[in-house]
Amino acid sequence: MDKLQAMKVFCRVYEAESFKVASESLDISRPMVTRYINSLEERLGTKLLHRNTRNISITHAGRQYYRHCIPILEAIEESENELSDLAHQPKGHLRLSVPMDFGLTHMVPILSEFSNMYPDITLELEFSDKRVDLTETGIDLAVRGGDLGGDQFIARPLCSMKGHVCASPEYIAKWGRPKIPADLLKHNCLVYTNAPLSTKWYFQKGGLREDVTIKGSILANNGSALTRLCLEGVGIIMQPDFLVDPYIKSGQLVPLLGEYETFSGKFYAVYAERKLLPRKVRLLIDFLMEKLKMPST
Structure with a gap:
């Protein structure tokens, strides 16, 4: 048999x-x-x-x-x-899970090129900021940032990111500019609820770390939404550079507490551990590594 x-x-x-x-x-x-x-x-x-x-x-x-x-x-x-x-030309269905904000700002613009290069590969995009079980969900590849937690998968670094504390010129004119992290206790800080410790912002300077428990009038699980509210003068945000850099360059947002370091990390291509990886997945990983590479922070 x-x-x-x-x-x-x-x-x-x-x-x-x-x-x-x-x-x-x-x-x-x-x-x-x-x-x-x-x-x-x-x-x-x-x-x-x-x-x-x-x-x-x-x-x-x-x-x-x-x-x-x-x-x-x-x-x-x-x-x-x-x-x-x-x-044969690589083909098949490829399920890709990407973070909401990073996916929209950095991945959607380049995935059209991948699709043109490999027209027989069908990409199914799932936008989510939460960790996914690659085995149970059938996701072929996930892009995730920060502390991935666990060693049951393989993670390939794609690019770096770092956090900025920002406010609009209008907010600063009305409420003043914090000079040290503890000053944030007197301000309306907009809370990103998908962060592991959403109400605790940490700062580092000269090897010393300072944690500040912030509070604010609005909480959201989407960084783009909080950035938009910050632009409207609602409060102060701590968000990654890929979201706020364009507004800092245009003067619509003002970086605060620049002498302090906040969070930093990398985005990774994450896939289930296996001895052989389908060619379509390898091609996408190589493509993302080439297109998203940024200087290390």
Whole structure:
């Protein structure tokens, strides 16, 4: 009996916890599913599944075997795709998750070029500032910034970013200009709720760090919205350079507390750890690394 097909059948039964669902999704008969499972168990000399007329349950050996099967099957599939890609124009569906603000300002303008270069690759964009489970969501590649937290994926640096504290000239004229971080306690600071510690801004100068617990009249999970409110003179923001630099250059926003360093970090291309990466994903990573590269901060 075909060992690879038997592994596929077992993995599908494991995932669906159903012989019926496995047979339908693989387009084979239920008796054939049973024969594949029986053959595997006989060859391995152990029970992989306990089943009765109502349900099935996975044995410890079954869980162990499944963990070994998945990378083998993925490697074979990706090897076949790799060979196919060498002979043909890269193609397929590619799901990309990008941060809302950075995606709109820096990625949308360049992705049209990627699409023109590889017309047979269909890009599906998901805009989100939240971390995504690359395995469960089916996302092929995510672009994320800051502290990624965890080592269950691979992260390739794309570009750098740093934070600026800003206000509009109108706000400063009305409420004054903070001279030290503690002065922010007397100001309306607009809160970005997607930050890990949204109401705590930190500053560093001369190796000393100072944390300030800010408060404000408006909280939002979108940096562009807070920047727009800041332009209208509503309050003070701490936002990354890619959002505020154009307004600082035009004079619409004034940088504050410039002698202090705030947050800094990088944006990364993040993908699930695997031995072989589909060519379409590699092409997009290489493209983003070339187009988004910025001087390190």
